[in-house]
Amino acid sequence: MNFNFALIGGDLRNIRLAEMLAKEKNQIYLYGIEKQKQLEENPYIKYCDTLKEAIDFCKIIIGPIPFSRDGMFLNTNQNVKKISIKEILNTMEKQILIAGNFSEEFEKLAKENKFQIIDLMKKEELAILNAIATAEGTIPIMIEETENNLQDCNILILGFGRIGKVLASKLKGLANKIVCTARKQEDLAWIEAYGYEAIKTEEFYLNLNQYDIIINTIPKMILTKEKLKMVSPKSLLIDLASKPGGIDFEAAKEKKIKTIWALGLPGKVAPESSAKYIKKIIDEEIKKERKILT
Numbered sequence: 165m166n167f168n169f170a171l172i173g174g175d176l177r178n179i180r181l182a183e184m185l186a187k188e189k190n191q192i193y194l195y196g197i198e199k200q201k202q203l204e205e206n207p208y209i210k211y212c213d214t215l216k217e218a219i220d221f222c223k224i225i226i227g228p229i230p231f232s233r234d235g236m237f238l239n240t241n242q243n244v245k246k247i248s249i250k251e252i253l254n255t256m257e258k259q260i261l262i263a264g265n266f267s268e269e270f271e272k273l274a275k276e277n278k279f280q281i282i283d284l285m286k287k288e289e290l291a292i293l294n295a296i297a298t299a300e301g302t303i304p305i306m307i308e309e310t311e312n313n314l315q316d317c318n319i320l321i322l323g324f325g326r327i328g329k330v331l332a333s334k335l336k337g338l339a340n341k342i343v344c345t346a347r348k349q350e351d352l353a354w355i356e357a358y359g360y361e362a363i364k365t366e367e368f369y370l371n372l373n374q375y376d377i378i379i380n381t382i383p384k385m386i387l388t389k390e391k392l393k394m395v396s397p398k399s400l401l402i403d404l405a406s407k408p409g410g411i412d413f414e415a416a417k418e419k420k421i422k423t424i425w426a427l428g429l430p431g432k433v434a435p436e437s438s439a440k441y442i443k444k445i446i447d448e449e450i451k452k453e454r455k456i457l458t
């Protein structure tokens with residue numbers, strides 16, 4: 165069965181997703197997405213001039229991951245006109261909105277406005293698969309931003325969740341030493357079982373000056389001004405945690421420590437794979453919601 169989809173905002177992932185959905189002969193309405201020749205020429209894809217035009221004939225609206233970066237505007241490419249969250253709330257009627265990382269406030273407003281939202285980032289399988297691109301996207305940053313071979317580097321990974329696990333496994337064999345932190349005993353045991361060095365997260369600052377690269381995946385302020393005093397100025401810091409992040413960037417700058425906040429890596433380094441994973445989830449959701457959608 166074919167559907168009309170509105171795709172609003174986002175990065176290359178939504179562009180690839182539009183192409184995949186159009187390939188299956190679904191009708192796609194785009195808004196807040198940069199013009200691309202191959203999309204304009206696709207008979208199943210239409211660029212719309214207004215949000216209303218894009219969503220009027222669609223029961224499914226697909227937004228970006230994350231849905232918004234500032235709580236006020238939809239997350240879009242810088243080159244397109246900003247779309248306010250207010251406008252989306254005012255324009256939507258009974259459609260299903262699928263996107264990633266909705267704020268609690270938006271979830272509440274959606275409930276009040278009686279439309280259904282599906283948060284892609286609450287789908288564990290997608291969050292895990294996203295970790296692949298995030299980990300793969302971190303490695304070239306490490307290579308480009310340090311003057312040493314990774315083989316000579318001691319690397320600290322803060323947090324042993326989805327990204328921490330995948331990143332450590334991809335660095336195995338590349339780095340001189342990999343140290344991972346976790347707060348659960350079970351995770352600490354897994355870290356050892358995989359052959360890395362384990363440190364309790366609460367003790368991560370011990371010997372902090374021995375690392376050439378420190379990567380944070382913990383979504384909480386962890387590398388505070390105080391802790392940064394123990395970091396070697398020669399270290400490279402990479403924060404992968406979503407806003408507000410886990411590194412005091414100002415303090416790192418003051419100390420002249422090279423610090424990179426690498427956000428949105430799946431959309432940058434693997435839009436096609438990421439779109440494929442998102443589409444799989446959307447196909448499953450459509451199966452579940454078939455009664456409402458037909």
Ligand code: NAP
Nearest residue numbers: 298323324325326327382383384404405406426427428429
């Ligand atoms: P995750 O699986 O939840 O892992 C988070 C890790 O941080 C876990 O080890 C967790 O420990 C630990 N942690 C959480 N809160 C903590 C606290 N208060 N104190 C100490 N440790 C704490 O998350 P993930 O999927 O790896 O994602 C990590 C971050 O990256 C998130 O902010 C996510 O939004 C972001 N992200 C970034 C990108 C990118 O492109 N940069 C892409 C995807 C996701 P426990 O297991 O004990 O809770």
